[in-house]
Amino acid sequence: MIKVTDDIVLDDREVQERFVRATGPGGQNVNKVATAVELRFDVRGSSLPPDVKDRLVAIAGRRMTTAGVLLIDSRVHREQLQNREAARARLVALLQRAAKRPKTRRPTRPKAASREKRLETKKKRSAVKALRTRKDED
Numbered sequence: 756m757i758k759v760t761d762d763i764v765l766d767d768r769e770v771q772e773r774f775v776r777a778t779g780p781g782g783q784n785v786n787k788v789a790t791a792v793e794l795r796f797d798v799r800g801s802s803l804p805p806d807v808k809d810r811l812v813a814i815a816g817r818r819m820t821t822a823g824v825l826l827i828d829s830r831v832h833r834e835q836l837q838n839r840e841a842a843r844a845r846l847v848a849l850l851q852r853a854a855k856r857p858k859t860r861r862p863t864r865p866k867a868a869s870r871e872k873r874l875e876t877k878k879k880r881s882a883v884k885a886l887r888t889r890k891d892e893d
Contacts, residue, residue: 763803763854770846771795772839777830791830794842799823803850811853825849 777791798808798819812819818826827849829842865873 763807763850765802765850769796769801770843772842774835777838788835790833790835790838791828792835792838792842794827794829794846796825796827796846797823798825806856807850807853810857811849814849814853 771794773793773795774789775791775793776786776789798811798815800823801808803811811825812823815825820826825846827842827845829838829845831841832838
């Protein structure tokens with residue numbers, strides 16, 4: 756069980772892990788042991804609420820496949836267990852971001868003073884630019 760928030764808990768069966776050979780540090784061990792982790796999470800077929808799924812798809816970006824599967828790759832550490840924990844932590848962080856509802860924007864109007872200030876700066880700028888023009892002396 757992966758606990759995302761108080762009300763969202765994922766079953767381990769919803770997350771698939773695949774271990775592949777990693778590049779980078781590890782010496783000769785890198786050629787023998789599959790330490791990198793490729794985590795796959797089917798967003799469309801998951802038990803997440805629909806609004807969280809939609810936000811997750813929007814947040815995931817390139818990590819999302821056309822089939823609706825979220826891919827998280829971790830090959831930072833030399834050990835498989837550490838890479839596995841890092842990938843799961845990144846998945847939980849993404850899910851926590853998706854679980855937060857964005858605040859609704861309340862439209863506001865500009866104050867009278869700010870409107871006046873904007874118009875005043877426009878007039879000054881216009882005057883400066885007017886001084887740059889050449890006058891025809893006929």
